[in-house]
Structures are given as C-alpha cells and as structure tokens.
C-alpha cells in the first residue's frame with residue numbers, strides 16, 4: 531500500500547505565488563515553436579498538465595531577447611520559443627491564459643545558451659556565441675539588459691514568476707564554473723567573483739520585477755560537457771554561491787540533479803537540495819529520476835522502467851530537504867502523473883519516443 535502522501539498535497543506560498551500542492555513540471559525543451567512563437571499546440575500541452583493537478587508548470591527554456599541567446603545546442607535545438615516580439619508574446623499570453631483558466635500556475639524558464647550554442651546556427655547565425663572568457667563589459671551589460679526585457683515581458687503578460695536557467699553549463703553556469711571561466715577581473719577568479727555575473731543579474735531582475743514576484747534559479751553541479759563536474763567541491767564553496775544568490779533576490783532554488791536521492795557530499799546522506807536549503811535559508815525544489823529506475827542520460831540508451839519511488843521522495847521531504855518536487859520525464863510521458871498519484875493509479879510505461887512529441 532502507498533504511504534500517506536498528503537504532505538506532498540499541502541499548499542505552498544512564495545510571495546505572490548500560491549500553489550495547491552508540491553508537484554512542479556520541470557523545464558523541458560520541446561522545439562515546437564516555429565520562429566520562436568508558441569502556438570495552440572504548446573498551449574494545449576501545458577493546459578493538459580494544469581488540468582491534471584500539476585501545482586506549478588515551469589516552461590521549456592525560452593530564449594532571452596538577445597541574438598546570441600539560442601541556436602543549436604547539444605541536441606540540435608530548433609524552433610525554441612523566445613520571450614520577446616509581438617507574435618511570441620501573444621503566443622505566450624494565450625498559454626498563460628489557458629493554464630490559468632485550468633487552475634494552474636506557470637513560470638517561464640529564461641534561457642541563454644552561452645557557449646553551448648553552436649556558432650552560425652539559426653535563428654541568428656551571425657551572432658557570436660557568448661563565452662565568459664571572451665565577453666566584453668558591453669556584452670555583459672547587453673545580456674543583463676536582455677534578461678531584464680524578457681523578464682518584464684513575462685511579468686506583463688501574466689506569468690506567475692520567472693525562472694533562470696543557471697545550470698547545465700549554459701551561460702549563467704559558465705560564469706559560475708571554473709572549467710569555463712578563466713577571467714581574472716571582477717567577473718572571474720575566485721568563487722565570489724565567478725558568482726558575480728549571476729548575482730548582478732539576479733539583483734537587476736529583482737529591481738525590475740519588484741518585490742514579491744518569485745525568482746527561481748536552477749543550479750546544478752553537473753554540466754552537459756561533463757556529468758562528473760562539480761560547481762562546488764565543498765559545502766563551504768556551495769554556501770558562498772547560494773548565499774550570495776539568496777541575498778541578491780533568489781526566492782527558490784531549482785536544484786537540478788540527475789538522481790534526487792544521491793548524497794551531495796561525502797559524510798552525509800543529505801541530497802543537494804537539502805544542502806542548498808540549509809545553506810541558503812531559501813525553499814528548494816528537487817528533481818531527478820522521480821518515477822524512473824534510470825536517470826535521463828541513461829534512459830536514452832538503456833531499458834528504463836516507470837517505478838514508484840515516492841516513498842523516498844516523501845521521506846526526504848518530511849526530513850526537510852526540499853519544499854517542492856519537480857518531474858521531468860514523468861510529466862512528459864504521462865500528463866496525468868500527479869492526478870494518478872493522488873487517486874492511486876499506475877503510471878504510463880516509460881516511452882523514449884515521448885521526447886519528440888508534444889502530447
């Protein structure tokens with residue numbers, strides 16, 4: 531028999547955001563927005579999850595208002611939506627209205643791919659890709675402005691907050707990580723200086739959106755270039771990064787791990803979300819292999835099964851490791867996953883072809 535999962539169905543409030551339960555849809559790139567414009571199919575896709583009791587939806591990564599923001603990346607991304615221009619904003623407004631009408635909440639993940647964007651790829655092939663080592667002061671200022679414009683657009687059309695993609699080796703993370711930031715000025719060097727771009731960005735965004743409008747920040751140890759990479763080798767290093775970001779205005783840390791239940795540092799069972807909650811004093815969201823026996827990368831190549839590991843999710847939640855529980859593949863493959871948890875039904879089987887569909 532399933533354990534009492536009612537703690538996961540308690541409401542959660544953060545500033546102006548109130549959600550009815552703790553289940554969140556993790557950001558997932560879908561590549562279904564030609565010319566950067568999300569259409570009716572994208573709205574229907576998110577609405578289905580809102581109708582089926584997903585407490586909060588974080589959208590796929592959405593390009594910020596700069597020519598270098600998105601292009602082809604590790605998976606040859608095309609048709610990635612953006613958060614600027616009349617057509618894209620009208621498309622997003624319809625998405626927000628549909629999700630709200632279905633009783634849901636929705637926050638866009640603002641994305642700049644940095645050096646992971648392949649040079650010369652659309653939608654702006656002539657833009658140079660941004661890598662911390664060769665960015666000028668003007669580049670840095672321009673990108674911060676681009677995030678601000680996009681965040682203000684998101685707020686204006688009715689989104690319930692903003693989420694920053696600060697993980698996986700993309701632009702923000704590439705400043706944080708020593709493997710991609712060898713600057714020796716105020717934007718690089720020790721951890722405090724490597725954190726400066728993220729901190730200044732969050733401060734600027736907080737000033738632009740005002741108090742009470744939630745800012746989520748995705749953070750990860752792992753990078754697309756290197757799954758074994760560590761942003762923070764020690765708890766003390768992690769404390770410096772998340773402490774500075776919390777002071778700058780982050781409300782919730784979206785802690786991206788590949789397996790949510792793995793200890794983050796030797797000598798303790800605490801997962802990364804638990805550490806960040808403890809070190810930052812801010813709410814955290816966990817993610818990674820909830821509902822599956824294999825993590826994302828392995829699931830492309832190895833037989834993978836849907837499983838019920840909610841007992842471990844609940845145990846760590848009750849121990850105070852995190853406030854929110856995010857689902858990636860589970861909600862891609864089974865839009866009714868949260869509803870099925872609530873009413874005690876079996877989940878859909880694992881289906882790798884779902885990565886390429888929008889249903």
Ligand SMILES: Cc1cc2nc3c(=O)[nH]c(=O)nc-3n(C[C@H](O)[C@H](O)[C@H](O)COP(=O)(O)O)c2cc1C
Nearest residue numbers: 556557558559590591818819820826857858859885
């Ligand atoms: C098809 C697909 C696209 C993804 N795109 C993004 C993205 O745009 N931004 C992001 O931060 N993570 C992205 N992710 C990672 C997920 O948000 C999530 O962290 C990961 O799938 C692990 O969770 P899971 O084990 O529940 O699937 C993507 C994952 C999948 C499967």
